[in-house]
Amino acid sequence: GAVVSQHPSWVICKSGTSVKIECRSLDFQATTMFWYRQFPKQSLMLMATSNEGSKATYEQGVEKDKFLINHASLTLSTLTVTSAHPEDSSFYICSARVLASGRASYEQYFGPGTRLTVT
Amino acid sequence: QKEVEQDPGPLSVPEGAIVSLNCTYSNSAFQYFMWYRQYSRKGPELLMYTYSSGNKEDGRFTAQVDKSSKYISLFIRDSQPSDSATYLCALNQGAQKLVFGQGTRLTINP
Numbered sequence: 001g002a003v004v005s006q007h008p009s010w011v012i013c014k015s016g017t018s019v020k021i022e023c024r025s026l027d028f029q030a031t032t033m034f035w036y037r038q039f040p041k042q043s044l045m046l047m048a049t050s051n052e053g054s055k056a057t058y059e060q061g062v063e064k065d066k067f068l069i070n071h072a073s074l075t076l077s078t079l080t081v082t083s084a085h086p087e088d089s090s091f092y093i094c095s096a097r098v099l100a101s102g103r104a105s106y107e108q109y110f111g112p113g114t115r116l117t118v119t
Numbered sequence: 120q121k122e123v124e125q126d127p128g129p130l131s132v133p134e135g136a137i138v139s140l141n142c143t144y145s146n147s148a149f150q151y152f153m154w155y156r157q158y159s160r161k162g163p164e165l166l167m168y169t170y171s172s173g174n175k176e177d178g179r180f181t182a183q184v185d186k187s188s189k190y191i192s193l194f195i196r197d198s199q200p201s202d203s204a205t206y207l208c209a210l211n212q213g214a215q216k217l218v219f220g221q222g223t224r225l226t227i228n229p
Contacts, residue, residue, distance in 0.1 A: 043207070046217075093163075
């Protein structure tokens, strides 16, 4: 199957600092990348959707100035948590939708996740 | 009513048993159906992807879609302790975002 990587896998930062998380599709090009947040024992919550070269579309209730998303290429998207606070501590997971030439494909692959702890 | 309903379990079965996981949905516009497996503290892993009614088999896994009943299933044969995880069904209408079920926590007991 297709592989999506995330870096870092875990990060601890102090309150008020910013953290950048990278998401890469390693062996395929992605039309669209997604960022999710997951709290313990809960399902995934979509934060935003981004297409290469376009501004991200944020879900209702997600602060776009706090969670900055850049989708620089068909294989790389970044999420920057600005001025992080303890309540931003969570598991952040990116996902990439396969770009398949000649046919519609909506297979979506997830990265391994990044655990963010804000102290 | 949620768009996608999935029994959260937990579900506990002995090793070697056949496991049946199910989701129902209300929106007939859903066209694409996926099953993911998620281990604790890991991202979801795509197990099955299908877009038509009927069965799709991959090793010990069989995905079944019944669009007329708005019902999808994932069967796991010869279940192993390593299959212990949370299983998520996910549906979409194509370019739209995925809609997830709540996830079923499965434990396979040796």
